[in-house]
Amino acid sequence: MADTDTETLPNGTGPLSAEEEERLKQRPADIDADVREMERRKRVEALMSSKLFREELERVLDQQLHEGNDAPLLQRIREMVGGRLHTGSLRGPSCVLPINDIRGIEGVGYEKGEKILRCKLAAVYRLVDLFGWTQTGISGQITARLNTAVEQVLTTPRGLLPHEVTASSLVKVDMQGVVQDQGTTNFPVNVEGFSLHASVHAARPDVRCVLHVRSAGALAVSCTRRGLLPLCGEAALLGDVAYHRVPTGVLDNEERDKLVRALGPHAKVLMLSGGGALCCGATLEEAFFQAKNLTAACDVQLRLAGLPLDELQLLDDDTRRQMYEASRKPPTDTAKWRVGGEEFEALMRMLDNAGFRTGYIYRHPLVKNEVPRPKNDVEVPPAVSSLGYLLEEEELYRQGLWKKGTGKTGERTRWLNSPNVYQKVEVLETGTNDPKKITKVEYLRVEAE
Structure with a gap:
């Protein structure tokens, strides 16, 4: 039998060991530490x-x-x-690195148009990462020209992953790649990749944005001799597709001229042999619209790669032209939407709802900030309320004049449809020994027949 002074377990099953006694002694200290934490x-x-x-x-x-x-x-x-900023990718909901990191005094150094363009360009990098088009890490640039009056282009420094790009980290360079504004990083500019974009920006003033797509589908189709086939509507929406083989390294003047001649004056998609494709646009919205359709068209073609060409149904030229022209027209219910603008705004709402703080200025916000007001700002007086109708119905019911089948709505309609008649009445003045006649205007209610 155990001694009376020996400690036992709380349920009385037996004596405590030395280790358990030491743990019980340390428990109050652990609880206090947890509370403080x-x-x-x-x-x-x-x-x-x-x-x-x-x-x-x-x-x-x-x-x-x-x-x-x-x-x-x-x-x-x-x-x-x-x-949780640095998770390695934006394809999960854990990364909330803000896109618009230009705040306060930092925004004074940028014009309004440049700040908006910086936010949109950084948002496109996030979308490219979300859609899974970043197969080769840091390669695949996206550039945006500030305006046609100046030869300045926004691009990303070499070494940043797409999910790390923010509005302030973008670098401003000229057409030769000379840095005009370094941004908030110390990384250099990818001169080799920028030479492709500079060639397009310098030769085509109508192109303000160039997106280099290097997704798996675009790389695979660019390696084929057939090129991109018009198999689906997404391929027709691209318009004319040009092809060119680009050498490695920085392009010299001769190679730039060849690239410009291959692109032509109207094409906005240039397939690079073994190097993906350049998607161009007058806006960032249009360039992303082209890249999205190109990626979808390449995926469809790869799914049908096992079939012979004579088994495939290709779109004829008239159908492709009609589909392309229809995609360039704004919707009838809205005014002056640019190409890809409506879908791009929806994608910006998606990023903002996920907490990315895009800084995008919406043309059509999803939720109205103000409650709709009437056409005039005149407030309805309290006398024009339903209380008067309720009192009137109660009085008619007491007098037995309330007819069956006539409810509140019918009584209101009868009251509103009845004519308003006014009559002049002469009454004697009260409170004086010599009363005078006073003319008053009284309202007479005439029942509607």
Whole structure:
């Protein structure tokens, strides 16, 4: 039998071992530590939920990171503030790196048009990553020309993955690739890849955006001798497709002339032999529209690659032309939508709903901010309410004049349809020894027949 001073388990099953006694002694200290940790986390969460605190802290971190003071620690704090930023890809819902990171004083150095273009270009990089078109990592540039008056183009520095591109990290260069604005990174410009885009921008003023698609489907079709076949509507929406073989490295003047001649004055899709395709557009929306249709058309062709050519039904030239012209016309119910603009705005809503903060200015917001108001701003007086009708119905019911089958709606209609008659009545003045006659206007209600 165990001694009376020996500790037993709470359920009385037996004595405690030395290890269990030591664990029981440490349990109060562990509980206190857990409580303190929970309180600390609640305090940190309360601070992180403050928008002003986050913006100020991010500004300080950016400044100190540029100065090079304690970079590893500051980078860890930056990742904690921004929330799971670096996950390696945007194809999951965990990455919330904001697209529009130009805030406060930082936005003063950019014109309004350039800031909007930066946000849209960075958003296109996120869409390219979301759609899975980034098969080769950091290759596959997207460029956007500021305007036709100046020869300045926005591009990304070499070394950034598509999900890391933000509005402030874009680099502004001229047609020769000379940096005009470095952005917020220290990475250089991909001169080899930019030479392709510069050739198109310099020769085609109508093209403001060039998107280099290097998806698996586009790379596969660009390696075939047949090229892109008109098998589906997505292929017809591309219009004329040009083909060219581009050498490696920076293009010289002769190779640039060959590329421009192959693209022609009207084509907006250039298939590069073994290198994907260049999708051009007057806007970023149109360039992304072309890239999306090209990728879909290439996927359809690859699914039918096992069939001989005579077994495939190709679209004739008239059908392709009609489909292409119809896609370039704005919808009848809306005014002046550019090519691909309506779908692009929906994609921006998708990114904003996921927390990417695109900075996109919507032409047609999904939810109206203001409640619809009447045409005039005159408020309805309280006298014109349903209370008067209720009192009137009650009085008619008491007098036995309420007819069966006449409800509140019928009584209101009868009241509104009855003519308004006014009559002048002379009454004697009251409160004086010498009353005078006063003319008043009284309202007479005439029942509608």
